């Protein structure tokens with residue numbers, strides 16, 4: 001059976017490609033799905049990309065990943081900066097976790113500089129646009145091979 005990795009996306013990322021394109025670019029989550037599946041195929045992995053505007057749903061998917069995924073790539077969006085619940089859920093997960101931000105959060109407002117999720121993430125990618133997801137997928141393949 002192929003290894004599955006979860007790619008989780010938080011609030012407002014359903015609007016990727018439409019929302020503030022000067023910050024987040026023109027590509028959509030469907031584009032992200034295509035790019036990541038391509039990268040994952042090369043490593044004989046499957047991806048499951050999901051998005052929710054609701055914190056509890058993200059927590060539920062992280063808990064589900066405990067039994068169904070070898071690794072988690074997560075763009076928690078605004079929950080990055082607020083959610084101890086997401087951090088706690090990630091701390092129950094044993095595999096690698098990679099945090100992705102489309103924008104370079106450290107160049108932006110100071111409230112975006114702190115990430116609860118970074119306290120658990122094994123790697124953080126920010127400011128590479130949506131390419132960050134494919135880079136994270138590549139890195140995830142490497143981490144899972146090394147395991």
Ligand code: DQA
Pocket residue numbers: 011012013075076077078079080100101102103104105112
């Ligand atoms: C984001 C950065 C967050 O600060 C913001 O709240 C988002 C998206 C990013 O991908 O750059 O919604 O996670």
